[in-house]
Amino acid sequence: MFFHIVLERNMQLHPRHFGPHLRDKLVSKLIKDVEGTCSGRHGFVVAITGVEDIGKGLIREGTGYVTFPVKYQCVVFRPFKGEILEAVVTMVNKMGFFAEAGPVQIFVSNHLIPDDMEFQSGDVPNYTTSDGSVKIQKESEVRLKIIGTRVDATEIFCIGTIKDDFLGVISDPGAAV
Amino acid sequence: MASIEPFNRLVRLAARAFYDDISMKGDNQPKTSRGDNRGMAVVVLDALTRRQWVREEDLAKALKLHSKQLRRILRFFEEEKLVTRDHRKESAKGAKAHNVAAAAVASDGPPVTKEGEEKIKMHTHSYCCLDYAQICDVVRYRIHRMKKKLKDELDSRNTIQHYICPSCNKRYSAFDALQLVSYTDEYFHCETCNGELVAESDKLASEEMGDGDDNVRKRRREKLKDMQQRIEEQLKPLVAQLERVKNLPAPEFGSLQTWERANIGAFAHGDPSVADSSRNSQGQYGTPMPYMGETKVEVEMLGDGVKEEGTESGKNGSELKVLPPWMIKDGMNLTKEQRGETSKASKLDEKSEAKDDKKQDSKDDQIIQEEYIKAYYEALRKKQEEEEAKRRMQQEGETIVSDSQSERQVGKKYKREDEDEGNATEQYKLADLNAEAQESGDDEDDYVWEEGSVE
Structure with missing residues (x-):
């Protein structure tokens, strides 16, 4: 069965992407990371349909990576018994x-x-x-x-x-x- | 005329079949022996078949139940979709309106109004009523599910196949199939020893089976079959009743409001036009309503109506098996003989459907038996007179030929006659036929013998 749900994920972004297209980079990375994966709880993530909210980034000490909490809408597919x-x-x-x-x-x-x-x-x-x-x-x-x-x-x-x-x-x- | 009686019978059968041992216990209540209220559900359902919309407090009072207890049972039945409930806030006046309506239904029952309740202002009252149309569906669905579940399990449908490695005895389920598949041949291979896996055959309900051996499996299969059989035979009366009811329009009382309006109509309570319309809508189903109402009415009916009932069911059981009892209710012009004849059959009927004839007590049986005997003797006397006349006529011309052989023959005949009685078919006609046949024959003596033996 397909569901359209909102999920949240912490994205780590390399400092080299920091600049005017940071947001685009973040979204494309999210799509690349998430689409096609499977979680036992929600099923297979079929497609991301939109990004709801990107929170404040947090710079990781030592590496310079920044962690963004991202809320995104996606279509998931989860098979059920009896389906x-x-x-x-x-x-x-x-x-x-x-x-x-x-x-x-x-x-x-x-x-x-x-x-x-x-x-x-x-x-x-x-x-x-x-x-x-x-x-x-x-x-x-x-x-x-x-x-x-x-x-x-x-x-x-x-x-x-x-x-x-x-x-x-x-x-x-x-x-x- | 659509009658509610077959539906009530259905409800009573279903109650006994499915809700016999439902215990309505609160989770937090200690399980004392005093609180054992299994069977209460059946009592409540039975009580509801004698009522239409009823206030739960009234029902509780009538059943001598605590209202909380009753509510728990009713809530259960609401979940089971047997009962519709309605809650509303109402003043004493509203409650009165319901009482008036109820009184209108149970026209000769005592007024339901209780003085104490009138004083309570603006309380939430709950009403409940059987939902006959839904009950039919629910019961049918329930039976279907029961049968399907067993059948599926017997066919080992919907069970997960298990595989076993013969060399290392490692077990796999079909869930592991992806890892087990080999690309060299078309079998599954053990992960550890790479041996060919074999499917565990004849698997029944693998979840419950665990690692049972063949015996366990066989026993389980037998148990399932046995269960299937028992379902068939134990639910037979219920299924038969469902069949009967299938093509009848289910009695509908409508929602609490429409019902109240319909029954209050005569009392000019509320908009008369609305009352009329709802009444018309109920008209086709609603005719028998006044006959049921308070428990008291029912009891009275039992008191003097049992004889009638017995013969009805008896007649039903013998010659009119397909004809349901409610169809011959008003055409009951039974002669005495018929009544007598059928009493035996009714007894048989009772045995087979003991559940329903609980009400019939032994006293009524006695009455029927007495009637039967009376009728029997009367018929016999009639026959004797006939014989007497015949014999006189014959004696003029012939001499009596009597030998032991003919006597034996007659003994046989007499026996057959007896059987006919048991079957409760038209015995007296048969006896007449016998007489006619013997007219041509030479054994008048037998009648003397027969008379002597019977009387």
């Missing part, structure tokens, strides 16, 4: 398949794949129904439900299932070509 996501399959193996929904990695183990889908090894490993009408392979797009999340300080990993109504392949790359 339905659309994801792209990145890897298929006998144990299941991995998929990505943006920055989030999701693993769907083979017992959470419908029973009528069988693993087919070979050049392009895939899961296929007996009549061959549905095929899950690399680059397939699937709709899945998250049934578990493991949230570390800097990482979020999810377990998904496609063994439920309206879940499964939503577009088949093989069929599209």
